[in-house]
Amino acid sequence: MSAQVPELEVRDFSSVSPQKPWKLSxxxxxxxxxxxxxxxxxxxxxxxxxxxxxxxxxxxxxxxxxxxxxxxxxxxxxxxxxxxxxxxxxxxxxxxxxxxxxxxxxxxxxxxxxxxAVRINTFTQDMSVTQSDGPYTEGGALHAILGTLMLVLIASLISVPIGILTALYLTEVKGRAEGTIRFLVQAMSGVPSIVAGLFIYSVLIVGAGGHYSGFAGALSLSILMLPTVARTAEEVLKLIPRDLREAGVALGGTQWRTVVMVVVPAARSGIVTAIILGVARVAGETAPLLLTILGSTTTHLNPTDAPISALPLYTFNLLRTGLNVAIDRAWTGALVLMILVLILFVLARLASGRKK
Amino acid sequence: MSDVMEFEGNKDNISTKAYLEEAVSQPEISSLASVASHHSAPGSQPLGTGLEARGVHAWFGKHHALADVNLDFPAGTVTALIGPSGCGKSTFLRTLNRMHEFIPGAAMAGEVLLDGKDIYEPGTDVTKIRLKVGMVFQKPNPFPSMTIAENVLSGLKLAQLKTTNKDDLLEECLHRAGLWNEVKDRLKAHGGSLSGGQQQRLCIARALAVKPEVLLMDEPCSALDPGSTLKIEETVRQLIESVIVVIVTHNMQQAARVSDYTGFFLSDGGPGQLIETAPTSEIFSRPKDPRTEAYVTGRFG
Known part of the structure; x- marks a missing residue:
C-alpha cells in the first residue's frame, strides 16, 4: 500500500434541505x-x-x-x-x-x-348489607371484583400450563396423536360457553354432589380458555425458526432443555399474548358462571365451598332487577370489569417486555 | 480452450490431460493450498484419534441422498467438503453429529467412528456425541432471548456442564472466535444486536465453549460479507490446534485457503457420492478424477 489515501474534502451541505417529494402537494x-x-x-x-x-x-x-x-x-x-x-x-x-x-x-x-355510580365504596364494600337500589354511597362491587380475580387466577393456573404443554406437544414432540389433538383442540374452541357451564354443573355439582363454588366456575372457564391458549401458543411456537432448535440440540442439550432454554424464551412475548387472549376470552363470560358459582352478595374468599360472585354476574343480576339505581350499579360493574381486564393486559405486557 | 468445454462425460479426452498439466503449473492455486497444508502439525492440546466415516449412506424417506461415503478426518486438520448444490455435502455433515436424524423421515447406514467408537452404536448418548461434535450453521443463529455472554455460555447450561470460571471461559471462547475485541464492552447486549459476521463468530464461540473435539461448519460464510468471511477463515485456521474442523463450502477459494484436505461430492442424478478426496493442494492442482477437475476449474456446478 504505497498510495496515500487522499483526505476527505470538507464540503458544505447546508444548502440542501430534506424534501418529501412523494407527499401530496x-x-x-x-x-x-x-x-x-x-x-x-x-x-x-x-x-x-x-x-x-x-x-x-x-x-x-x-x-x-x-x-x-x-x-x-x-x-x-x-x-x-x-x-x-x-x-x-x-x-x-x-x-x-x-x-x-x-x-x-x-x-x-x-x-x-x-x-x-363510582364511589370509593365501590371498591371497598360488597352488597351483603345494602339493597340493590340503596344510595351510591353504600355497598359496592368488592365481592365481584375479588370473585373475578379469583376465577381468572384459578382458570389460568389450570389452563395456561396445560395449554402451553399441548402447544409444545403439537410443535416440538410432534407425536403420533398430533393430528387428533389438534383437531380436538379446534373442536373444543367451538364449545358454547353455556355447555361448558352445564358440563361442570352436571358432573361436579349434581353428579359429584359438590357446591356452587369459585373452583367449579374456574373449571368451566378453563374449558373455554384452554383451546385459546393452546392454539395461539402453537401458532407462536411455529414461528420460531428450526435453526434455533437445531442449534440448541447441536450444543448437547436434550430436546426438553432446548425447548425450555431456547424455544420458549424466544416465543415469550407471543406466549404472553396467548395467555392474554385466553384471559380475555373468559373474564367476561357470564353464562357458565350462572350454573357454577350461582352468584352472591357477600365477599367470600374460599373458592371451594360456597357460591361467589363475579363482575359479569354482578352486572347481569343487578340489571335484571329493573331498578334505576341497580342498573347504574350494573353499568359500573361493566366499567370496572373493562378496566380490570385492561390492567391485567398492561401488567402482562410489562412482564413480558421486562428484559428487553 | 473451447475444446476443454466439451469434455464433460468423456474421461479420456486428450485435451483434459493437457489441461491437467497446465493446471499443475498454475502457481497461485497450488501455493494457496500449500500454505494451508503446512498447518497440519498436531496442536498443544491432546487430540483424539479423529473422526472417521465408513460406508455412510443417508436417506430422506425413500430418497437416497448419499451413498457409501468413506472419509477420514485426522486430528489437527481442516477438511473442506465441496461440490454442487444437492450433492449431499450438508447431509453428510449432519450424519457426523447425528443431526441428520432430526429431520422427519431420515434414515442412514454405515458407521461414524469418533475416537474409534461408532456414534450410532445402540445405547449411545446422543447428547454426548453432539457435545463432542459441535456445529456452526449456514445462517447465524444466536439465541434471541440471550445476551452475548449468555449465548457463549448457553451450551454449558443446555448440556448441564459445570465450569470453574465462567468469565475466563467466556473471554477465551470469544478470543478464539476472533470476537473479543469487538464485544468486550457490551457483553450484556443482545446477540441480535451484532452484525451478521459478528453473529456467526458468536455462534462459533458458543460452539467452542463446550470444548468439542470436532467442529462441523455448514457453509458458515455464505451469508456474510468478504471481510467477515476472512475473519472466520482466520479463526478456523487457529482452531485446528485443538479441534478437527469439517467445513462445507461453495467457495473454492475458501476451501483452498482454509483446508488441509478436500473432499469432492457429486450427484449424477442418483445419490450423492464422494468422488475424490485428497490433500487440498492436490485437489486444486492435480485432481485424479476429471469430474473434480471440471468442478474446481469452474466448468460446471
Missing amino acids: PREVAINASTILIALILSPIIVQVTPLKGKLGLVLTFILVAMVGNIVLSFLRQGVQAIGNSIASTFIYLAAGLVLLPVASIFFTVIMRGYH
Missing part, C-alpha cells in the same frame, strides 16, 4: 378536501330529493358520493388504472372505520353510563 390536499366538502354538501340535498330518509340514508349517500368523487379525481390524475386502486383503498379505509365504530361506541357507552 398543498394544492392536491386542498382538492381532496374539497371533494369531501362537496360530498358533505351534496349528500343532504340528494337525501332531500330522493326517497332516502334518516341518518343511515345520509351516511350511505355520503359514502357513495365521496367514493364517486374520489374515483373521478384519481381518474383525472392518473388515468383508468388508478380507478381500481382508488375503489379498493376507499373500501379499506371504510372497513377500518367501521371496525373502530363499535369499539369506540362500547367504550363510550360503558364509561358514560358507568362513571356516575
Whole structure:
C-alpha cells in the first residue's frame, strides 16, 4: 500500500434541505378536501330529493358520493388504472372505520353510563348489607371484583400450563396423536360457553354432589380458555425458526432443555399474548358462571365451598332487577370489569417486555 | 480452450490431460493450498484419534441422498467438503453429529467412528456425541432471548456442564472466535444486536465453549460479507490446534485457503457420492478424477 489515501474534502451541505417529494402537494390536499366538502354538501340535498330518509340514508349517500368523487379525481390524475386502486383503498379505509365504530361506541357507552355510580365504596364494600337500589354511597362491587380475580387466577393456573404443554406437544414432540389433538383442540374452541357451564354443573355439582363454588366456575372457564391458549401458543411456537432448535440440540442439550432454554424464551412475548387472549376470552363470560358459582352478595374468599360472585354476574343480576339505581350499579360493574381486564393486559405486557 | 468445454462425460479426452498439466503449473492455486497444508502439525492440546466415516449412506424417506461415503478426518486438520448444490455435502455433515436424524423421515447406514467408537452404536448418548461434535450453521443463529455472554455460555447450561470460571471461559471462547475485541464492552447486549459476521463468530464461540473435539461448519460464510468471511477463515485456521474442523463450502477459494484436505461430492442424478478426496493442494492442482477437475476449474456446478 504505497498510495496515500487522499483526505476527505470538507464540503458544505447546508444548502440542501430534506424534501418529501412523494407527499401530496398543498394544492392536491386542498382538492381532496374539497371533494369531501362537496360530498358533505351534496349528500343532504340528494337525501332531500330522493326517497332516502334518516341518518343511515345520509351516511350511505355520503359514502357513495365521496367514493364517486374520489374515483373521478384519481381518474383525472392518473388515468383508468388508478380507478381500481382508488375503489379498493376507499373500501379499506371504510372497513377500518367501521371496525373502530363499535369499539369506540362500547367504550363510550360503558364509561358514560358507568362513571356516575363510582364511589370509593365501590371498591371497598360488597352488597351483603345494602339493597340493590340503596344510595351510591353504600355497598359496592368488592365481592365481584375479588370473585373475578379469583376465577381468572384459578382458570389460568389450570389452563395456561396445560395449554402451553399441548402447544409444545403439537410443535416440538410432534407425536403420533398430533393430528387428533389438534383437531380436538379446534373442536373444543367451538364449545358454547353455556355447555361448558352445564358440563361442570352436571358432573361436579349434581353428579359429584359438590357446591356452587369459585373452583367449579374456574373449571368451566378453563374449558373455554384452554383451546385459546393452546392454539395461539402453537401458532407462536411455529414461528420460531428450526435453526434455533437445531442449534440448541447441536450444543448437547436434550430436546426438553432446548425447548425450555431456547424455544420458549424466544416465543415469550407471543406466549404472553396467548395467555392474554385466553384471559380475555373468559373474564367476561357470564353464562357458565350462572350454573357454577350461582352468584352472591357477600365477599367470600374460599373458592371451594360456597357460591361467589363475579363482575359479569354482578352486572347481569343487578340489571335484571329493573331498578334505576341497580342498573347504574350494573353499568359500573361493566366499567370496572373493562378496566380490570385492561390492567391485567398492561401488567402482562410489562412482564413480558421486562428484559428487553 | 473451447475444446476443454466439451469434455464433460468423456474421461479420456486428450485435451483434459493437457489441461491437467497446465493446471499443475498454475502457481497461485497450488501455493494457496500449500500454505494451508503446512498447518497440519498436531496442536498443544491432546487430540483424539479423529473422526472417521465408513460406508455412510443417508436417506430422506425413500430418497437416497448419499451413498457409501468413506472419509477420514485426522486430528489437527481442516477438511473442506465441496461440490454442487444437492450433492449431499450438508447431509453428510449432519450424519457426523447425528443431526441428520432430526429431520422427519431420515434414515442412514454405515458407521461414524469418533475416537474409534461408532456414534450410532445402540445405547449411545446422543447428547454426548453432539457435545463432542459441535456445529456452526449456514445462517447465524444466536439465541434471541440471550445476551452475548449468555449465548457463549448457553451450551454449558443446555448440556448441564459445570465450569470453574465462567468469565475466563467466556473471554477465551470469544478470543478464539476472533470476537473479543469487538464485544468486550457490551457483553450484556443482545446477540441480535451484532452484525451478521459478528453473529456467526458468536455462534462459533458458543460452539467452542463446550470444548468439542470436532467442529462441523455448514457453509458458515455464505451469508456474510468478504471481510467477515476472512475473519472466520482466520479463526478456523487457529482452531485446528485443538479441534478437527469439517467445513462445507461453495467457495473454492475458501476451501483452498482454509483446508488441509478436500473432499469432492457429486450427484449424477442418483445419490450423492464422494468422488475424490485428497490433500487440498492436490485437489486444486492435480485432481485424479476429471469430474473434480471440471468442478474446481469452474466448468460446471
